[in-house]
Amino acid sequence: MPLYECAGNLHAHTRHSDGTGSHEDLVQAALMAGLDWLIVTDHNVRPAVAEGWREGAKGHRVLLLIGEEVHDTRRQPQASHLLCFGVRQDVNAHASDPQALIDAVNEQGGAAFFAHPVEHGTRMIDEELPWLDWDVQGYAGIEIWNYMSEFKSLTTHPLRAACAAFLPELFIRGPFPEALALWDRLSTERQALVVAIGGADAHAFKARWGPLRRTIFPYDFLFRTINMHVLTEEPLSGDLDRCRALLVRALRNGRCWVGYDSLAPTAGTRFYALQGDSEAQMGDSLPGARGPVTFHFAVPGGAELRLLRNGELIVQAKGNSLTHTDSHTGVYRAEAWRQAWGQRRAWVFANPIRVR
Ligand SMILES: [Zn+2]
Numbered sequence: 382m383p384l385y386e387c388a389g390n391l392h393a394h395t396r397h398s399d400g401t402g403s404h405e406d407l408v409q410a411a412l413m414a415g416l417d418w419l420i421v422t423d424h425n426v427r428p429a430v431a432e433g434w435r436e437g438a439k440g441h442r443v444l445l446l447i448g449e450e451v452h453d454t455r456r457q458p459q460a461s462h463l464l465c466f467g468v469r470q471d472v473n474a475h476a477s478d479p480q481a482l483i484d485a486v487n488e489q490g491g492a493a494f495f496a497h498p499v500e501h502g503t504r505m506i507d508e509e510l511p512w513l514d515w516d517v518q519g520y521a522g523i524e525i526w527n528y529m530s531e532f533k534s535l536t537t538h539p540l541r542a543a544c545a546a547f548l549p550e551l552f553i554r555g556p557f558p559e560a561l562a563l564w565d566r567l568s569t570e571r572q573a574l575v576v577a578i579g580g581a582d583a584h585a586f587k588a589r590w591g592p593l594r595r596t597i598f599p600y601d602f603l604f605r606t607i608n609m610h611v612l613t614e615e616p617l618s619g620d621l622d623r624c625r626a627l628l629v630r631a632l633r634n635g636r637c638w639v640g641y642d643s644l645a646p647t648a649g650t651r652f653y654a655l656q657g658d659s660e661a662q663m664g665d666s667l668p669g670a671r672g673p674v675t676f677h678f679a680v681p682g683g684a685e686l687r688l689l690r691n692g693e694l695i696v697q698a699k700g701n702s703l704t705h706t707d708s709h710t711g712v713y714r715a716e717a718w719r720q721a722w723g724q725r726r727a728w729v730f731a732n733p734i735r736v737r
């Protein structure tokens with residue numbers, strides 16, 4: 382079955398909540414960054430902005446979808462932010478009940494993800510907004526890497542915060558180890574797939590240092606950083622309802638990877654497994670009783686490649702591909718890291734293939 386790849390960003394705020402741009406600004410930024418789709422996720426509001434294809438200057442098009450990031454604003458701290466994709470109607474009425482909220486998203490054919498489930502506050506920005514409601518069911522997955530959460534963790538003093546704001550590529554390293562451990566633990570414990578996503582959490586904050594004014598982390602910058610690459614069964618083009626369903630289904634089914642594209646483009650990454658005549662893509666599962674499974678992981682450039690089973694490293698290799706045959710059951714996932722600016726940095730996180 383041929384698969385079609387497209388790239389987008391799924392965590393961004395406009396001035397309808399605490400961002401500074403309009404939907405049109407975000408669309409222009411997504412076009413500049415070369416994204417195929419964009420899901421805008423304002424806090425606790427789903428503005429009545431038309432979804433659909435928007436055309437850029439050179440005939441490039443981007444699909445704009447309106448999602449929502451919902452949490453209970455009466456709670457302190459205002460934690461447990463839920464990213465809601467594929468919703469047609471506002472689900473904010475369920476903000477005080479995370480389970481009812483997830484159910485409402487699923488009833489609309491959407492997909493719900495825990496936003497920044499792990500956070501590290503600092504003395505400068507001490508507010509932590511992790512996920513706290515662990516007894517819920519029916520969520521699609523978790524945001525393992527949130528650009529703004531990582532930036533927040535770097536604001537340990539004003540000079541370091543300023544350096545990280547001006548030269549973020551020197552500072553951004555990857556998901557918090559606790560977030561990866563959480564993903565692995567949930568994936569292993571839970572019967573269902575736990576899909577990993579990564580988001581920019583773009584706001585385009587306006588900062589002031591004395592007379593200096595600057596937009597820190599503009600939208601078009603962030604839309605080149607932590608993106609989602611999705612494989613769909615049909616090309617993402619044409620009818621809006623069909624495209625929304627294709628995209629949300631690929632996200633919910635884990636047929637996608639998190640790519641830190643400004644480190645190096647991650648388009649063309651593949652993680653799949655073969656067992657006899659059967660082929661499994663990211664997010665799929667295979668029956669362990671049918672014999673050994675051969676995993677293939679390929680990335681578009683030299684990297685440190687790692688294959689993990691139930692969160693434990695089982696093989697690693699340097700280069701742009703890795704193949705491994707295994708007969709254990711478990712949750713297999715693949716990741717790639719690269720060296721840049723003297724540091725090892727996260728590059729690709731592929732969603733798991735489960736052997737049961
Ligand atoms: Zn949030």
Ligand SMILES: [Zn+2]
Nearest residue numbers: 392394450582
């Ligand atoms: Zn957000």
